[in-house]
Amino acid sequence: MWITKFFETVKRLFAGKIFRSKEIKKEPWTSRAEGIRRENEAVKLLKKRGYKIIERNFRAYKGEIDIIAKHKGAYVFVEVRYRSSTFAGAPVESVRKAKQLKIIKTALVYIKNHRLQDKDIRFDIVALSPQGAEVFENAFIVKNKRFFV
16 A cells, blocks of 8 residues: 555655654753753742742642732632743733633642632732743732632
């Protein structure tokens, strides 16, 4: 069959070039490693501003919260965003409604598990870029209180 011959030819032509997973793993600069570096940067910034870090990379169902902290008596759920340039927009602009909803739902799991329904909460964004770092307190709010009933 022609399709089998085609794939055999492709394998012979690209043997050891594209299909090797070892070459991909050699890259020292992965997006996960970059994410960890940026989260560490954000933690240092938040600590300088008086935040007490409670937990990092909390995962529940299909969501993750980068940093959970306490600041001025409120529990703060922090999303860390980095942009190497502003060509695609500022880092804070990348947290759209769908991502906000995912963060809120994940925070709800944390709130229920730790019995924090009666505590003050807020959602902050740490925006990192080559120009500097910025903390946006109350970056988004929950308008519908049904989430926390």
